[in-house]
Amino acid sequence: MSTSPLLQLTPRPPADTSADTPAEALGTPYRQYVYAYPHQKSYRALADGPALTDIWAGERLDALSLYVHVPFCEMRCGFCNLFTRTGAPEQITTAWLDTLERQARATREALEAQGRDIRFTLAAFGGGTPTYLTAAGLTRLADLCENVMGADLRAVPWSVETSPATATPDRIAVLAERGATRVSIGVQTFLEEEARAAVRPQKRSEVDAALTRLKAAAFPILNIDLIYGIQGQTEETFRTSLDAALSWEPEEVYLYPLYVRPLTGLDGRHEDTGESWDEQRLRLYRFGRDHLLAAGYRQTSMRVFQRAGTAAVDQADDAGISEYNQQAGMVGLGVGARSFTTGLHYTTDYAVAVPEVRRIIDDYIATPTEDFRRAQWAFTMDDDERRRMYLLQTLLESGGTVVEQYRGRFGDTPAAHFPAQFAILAERGWLTGGDTLRLTPEGMAWADAVGPLFFSPRVDAAMAAYRDR
Incomplete structure (x- = not known):
């Protein structure tokens, strides 16, 4: 199979985070694991990646x-x-x-x-x-x-x-x-x-x-x-x-x-x-x-x-070790490893199908050293994506999201940035408020559906366009 087309990543305006988020997105508790945001299916190959x-x-x-x-x-x-x-x-x-x-x-x-x-x-x-x-x-x-x-x-x-x-x-x-x-x-x-x-x-x-x-x-x-x-x-x-x-x-x-x-x-x-x-x-x-x-x-x-x-x-x-706590400063080595900086997440090609995985590993082994000095596959991070990443790192943990810490980083409250999402959680009774926002025990049971609620339209579109291989 061929790989995804080469795309030169460019910055984009922040997403309209006030747009309605359909409650139907919570139809199943098991949409997907949320280990690191955005998912690797959102990354795209770079024609001439940055050094x-x-x-x-x-x-x-x-x-x-x-x-x-x-x-x-x-x-x-x-x-x-x-x-x-x-x-x-x-x-x-x-x-x-x-x-x-x-x-x-x-x-x-x-x-x-x-x-x-x-x-x-x-x-x-x-x-x-x-x-x-x-x-x-x-x-x-x-x-x-x-x-x-x-x-x-x-x-x-x-x-x-x-x-x-x-x-x-x-x-x-x-x-x-x-x-x-x-x-x-x-x-x-x-x-x-x-x-x-x-x-x-x-x-x-x-x-x-x-x-x-x-x-x-x-x-x-x-x-x-x-x-x-x-x-x-x-x-x-x-x-x-x-x-x-x-x-x-x-x-x-x-x-x-x-x-x-x-x-x-x-x-x-x-x-x-x-x-x-x-x-x-x-x-x-x-x-x-x-x-x-x-x-x-x-x-x-x-x-x-x-x-x-x-x-x-x-x-x-x-x-501060947790499943979700890596905001930036991650150095990844090896085919399939991801690296996180403030403005860019980068990695190598990714697949699930056995023949494609073998091809990617073979290609990695044959990669010239000079190519390792540049990002090959990447996703640009802007303020909107960083807000979403931080929420996923904190809200899905038992410690929750400390509102003033969030405001100190991003200038306003989580509910102000994501009103539709928090309205859904409140309607379901899955959120406790106050100085710290935490999922209730039942909200935690639905964490694999709560997490994707906060994915950006850009990430959703990129993941939907990714062809399983």
């Missing part, structure tokens, strides 16, 4: 975050629409690391050209599955982050994702030695029949063995991911997975609703069984939420639950 030295000019460099996207997995789950390739041979991962080093050097040069102190205060390896890399590959990746980018991994909070099959003793040893503070393992379900229904072949024995090794390594934060909404899943079976996860005393548990997206393994295969899928997911979400709250966890967003009195809570409070 990184210009993009980072004037940006704050003493509190940067480093994100490395590792686009490899041992298998592709039926629900997965992440940018990842399965079963890549070692010659591909080695070539990818070679290219990553070239990109890192070009990026570091652009940051050093600013003539100011550079300091990384957060780091993360995501994917994909970073521990798909061998122990030697992980060591090289850590060396690259430290020696080329200048991020002291042993001195900052940094997170890494793993899977039951790749959480091997030698890989875990590398993460522990380099000072990883948070390891997140995607279990999704402890029941083998549910794993099969989600097109995720895994054995309970493999999951337990991986968790045994992770607990023995004593990382400050262990996170376990679970999914609800799998075909045939009930409160009873979900409780089995919840209790199995809790038996490992994780500092965090993430609860994800199952989504079935085009070009994924479950596309066209997932069927409702009696009740509507939305009703099943809402019912299981409420059950899981209440079960974790009763077990002593606090809820910080629709998905995130942290055990009180643990490193997860302390680290999040001290560093």
Whole structure:
């Protein structure tokens, strides 16, 4: 398939934020995950992108975050629409690391050209599955982050994702030695029949063995991911997975609703069984939420639950870490990684379909170093988009949006900028007001529909025009 047409991004006037937002947009609680705004489907290729030295000019460099996207997995789950390739041979991962080093050097040069102190205060390896890399590959990746980018991994909070099959003793040893503070393992379900229904072949024995090794390594934060909404899943079976996860005393548990997206393994295969899928997911979400709250966890967003009195809570409070907190200062490395500055978000090409993902990774490996000195795919940020991004980062969190902090940044109140959206939330009884705007528990249950209410017309149009591939 061909890629999207080349577009030269230009600034635009602010959107008419007073326009009516239809309540029908809330017809389903599950429109989409909102991790970072705008979605990568809003980015477009640049005919002659700006130089990184210009993009980072004037940006704050003493509190940067480093994100490395590792686009490899041992298998592709039926629900997965992440940018990842399965079963890549070692010659591909080695070539990818070679290219990553070239990109890192070009990026570091652009940051050093600013003539100011550079300091990384957060780091993360995501994917994909970073521990798909061998122990030697992980060591090289850590060396690259430290020696080329200048991020002291042993001195900052940094997170890494793993899977039951790749959480091997030698890989875990590398993460522990380099000072990883948070390891997140995607279990999704402890029941083998549910794993099969989600097109995720895994054995309970493999999951337990991986968790045994992770607990023995004593990382400050262990996170376990679970999914609800799998075909045939009930409160009873979900409780089995919840209790199995809790038996490992994780500092965090993430609860994800199952989504079935085009070009994924479950596309066209997932069927409702009696009740509507939305009703099943809402019912299981409420059950899981209440079960974790009763077990002593606090809820910080629709998905995130942290055990009180643990490193997860302390680290999040001290560093301001959350799902949504990156406004600017994110340096992304690797195909599929995004970088955020005040005026521009930029990345590489993006796809879901297996052949397109492989092509993009191959193209990345073949990219001349000079091309890494310019943004390739991007989305321009203006004041309107920054307001929307900030609201999504705060309103979807349990701490909410502090009105005076918002006014200090953007000159007026959230309700003044987004009257139609807040009217819908108030009408539904999903918002508490006063000095801080917070979603009610039921509003939080609908967070995946509340978030897209605040997408701009420009982002909605760009996402609608994106061709799934």
